[in-house]
Amino acid sequence: MKIMLIGASAAGKTTLIQSLSNEEIRYDKTQAVEYIGNFIDTPGEYMQQRGYWGPLTITSHDADIICFVQDSSSEDCWFSPGSANKFSKPVVGIATKTDKDESNLRRAHSYLALAGCTTVFDVSAYTGDGIPELVDNLHAMLEKYQKDNARRYEDGYFD
Ligand SMILES: Nc1nc2c(ncn2[C@@H]2O[C@H](COP(=O)(O)OP(=O)(O)OP(=O)(O)O)[C@@H](O)[C@H]2O)c(=O)[nH]1
Ligand SMILES: [Mg+2]
DSSP states (O other): OOEEEEOOTTSSHHHHHHHHTTOOOOOOOOOSOEEETTEEEOOTHHHHSGGGHHHHHHHHTTOSEEEEEEETTOSOOOOOTTGGGGSSSOEEEEEEOTTSTTOOHHHHHHHHHHHTOSOEEEOOTTTOTTHHHHHHHHHHHHHHHHHHTGGGGSTTTTO
């Protein structure tokens, strides 16, 4: 089961994966699509530059859940309105960096709602705030997705 993270560069995708994986937090610029355990990490540039939308869409076919990641301390929003609808998987929003003084959750939630996310989680990879709730919900969503799509995983489905 795979969870794919999409969001602008420096939104906090890689750091969030490190936190969710109980790894040491260290800056590591994502240069290409990376499969890390249950996660698919993507470079921010892939959603910020139209030329990369194709690879991003193709990669999403490997994912069971897509996460749109928005830096809650940033005024910038790179998600096109309704862009969650172009994926054939559940898309959840994640507002990151809630520990920062500049964090504005109202703004981050409105950006993610406009992008088409109906559920949004607030997290700080630095303090761990919101991480347990996110983990619980992702587990529940993965279970539901697997149950709803059980037939697809059966041998002979495509025969
Ligand atoms: N204060 C604070 N800083 C964070 C948090 N999460 C990430 N950062 C910082 O934000 C910067 C960018 O984080 P990354 O996780 O590399 O961002 P990314 O979305 O993976 O960026 P790309 O790989 O360029 O797409 C780093 O300096 C992180 O240390 C957080 O929860 N709180
Ligand atoms: Mg990264």
